[in-house]
Amino acid sequence: MTTTHTELPSDRPTVDEPAVVVRDLRRNYGDFEAVKGISFDIRPGELFALLGTNGAGKTTTIETLEGFWRPTSGTVRVFGVDPYGQPPALRGRTGAVLQGNGLMEDLTVRESITLTHDLTAEPRDVDEILDLVDLGDKAGIAIRQLSGGQKRRLILAQSLIARPEVLYLDEPTTGMDPEARHTTWRIISELKSRGVAVLLTTHYLEEAERLADRLAIMHRGEIRVEGTLAGVLSTWGDRIGFLMPEEIGTDDLPAFPDSTVGVRTRDGRLWATYTVTGADVAERGHRVVAALVAWAAERDVVLRHLQVRGASLEDVFLQVAGATDLAAG
Numbered sequence: 001m002t003t004t005h006t007e008l009p010s011d012r013p014t015v016d017e018p019a020v021v022v023r024d025l026r027r028n029y030g031d032f033e034a035v036k037g038i039s040f041d042i043r044p045g046e047l048f049a050l051l052g053t054n055g056a057g058k059t060t061t062i063e064t065l066e067g068f069w070r071p072t073s074g075t076v077r078v079f080g081v082d083p084y085g086q087p088p089a090l091r092g093r094t095g096a097v098l099q100g101n102g103l104m105e106d107l108t109v110r111e112s113i114t115l116t117h118d119l120t121a122e123p124r125d126v127d128e129i130l131d132l133v134d135l136g137d138k139a140g141i142a143i144r145q146l147s148g149g150q151k152r153r154l155i156l157a158q159s160l161i162a163r164p165e166v167l168y169l170d171e172p173t174t175g176m177d178p179e180a181r182h183t184t185w186r187i188i189s190e191l192k193s194r195g196v197a198v199l200l201t202t203h204y205l206e207e208a209e210r211l212a213d214r215l216a217i218m219h220r221g222e223i224r225v226e227g228t229l230a231g232v233l234s235t236w237g238d239r240i241g242f243l244m245p246e247e248i249g250t251d252d253l254p255a256f257p258d259s260t261v262g263v264r265t266r267d268g269r270l271w272a273t274y275t276v277t278g279a280d281v282a283e284r285g286h287r288v289v290a291a292l293v294a295w296a297a298e299r300d301v302v303l304r305h306l307q308v309r310g311a312s313l314e315d316v317f318l319q320v321a322g323a324t325d326l327a328a329g
């Protein structure tokens with residue numbers, strides 16, 4: 001999938017210009033190429049989700065945008081400024097929830113927020129920020145007594161004190177229960193609607209489905225898929241799945257033009273999935289179903305749980321991650 005590349009913004013971007021621009025970014029650790037030439041933009045008020053397998057290069061990308069690493073080659077710009085070394089021009093304009101904790105565990109929640117507040121030019125009010133992340137009732141508690149999910153929210157709170165215009169969220173909801181995750185999604189949506197540009201990495205695909213305006217899936221340092229959720233799914237075709245009849249071996253499954261078949265185990269049972277892609281998916285999918293039913297009737301077998309469905313983000317992710325076939329159901 002191709003990306004629309006624009007010129008790098010000048011030092012004085014207009015509102016319509018991207019807040020974040022990444023062009024052909026490469027980042028090596030010694031001889032190892034962790035990021036192999038990726039490009040994307042994020043505009044104000046937009047959330048871009050960077051998904052991918054473990055070790056794909058997501059954190060390296062965020063840390064480069066945060067200014068911790070200099071690109072091995074290529075360019076990153078935040079409001080037209082090179083972020084390497086966290087220059088004063090970007091101070092307070094970006095915030096981050098990175099992996100790792102970095103909290104002073106003996107302070108109370110309020111003391112911790114107040115400390116950052118007092119070091120920040122034009123900070124948000126301490127109580128406003130506590131309310132925003134739903135930690136008002138924990139203000140007097142020592143950080144070490146917070147749950148893992150509450151600590152993640154406190155880190156989010158710290159990142160919001162300076163009213164950042166760009167937010168980097170590296171797996172922000174890891175360790176959160178479903179309710180805390182929903183609260184965090186609400187906060188992120190609210191920030192987006194206030195015009196904050198957000199770069200999110202997550203292993204929760206539902207999180208990306210709910211929040212992302214655009215998303216990319218990385219694998220081994222490269223962006224393999226990019227676009228809006230609807231755009232990505234529409235190019236990935238339909239799935240026709242059924243429970244493998246016991247009488248039928250994997251090699252006996254028929255082949256059809258314009259479709260691929262895979263078999264995998266789920267819940268201890270074997271499922272077959274035909275993937276139909278390209279133009280006129282619905283019509284060709286219909287023909288595959290008709291042919292399958294005729295094929296089953298000839299052999300006097302039943303295709304249990306026969307169903308047709310569109311691709312899910314999980315299907316796309318698994319395919320990108322190199323899974324040999326796709327889950328039915």
Ligand SMILES: Nc1ncnc2c1ncn2[C@@H]1O[C@H](COP(=O)(O)OP(=O)(O)OP(=O)(O)O)[C@@H](O)[C@H]1O
Nearest residue numbers: 029032033034052053054055056057058059060061
């Ligand atoms: N400081 C480092 N020195 C050497 N190699 C590193 C370093 N940091 C990361 N790597 C390697 O670079 C690759 C990309 O790592 P990165 O943390 O960016 O991946 P990720 O997509 O964030 O993974 P995950 O989803 O597991 O958090 C990995 O193979 C990792 O082992």
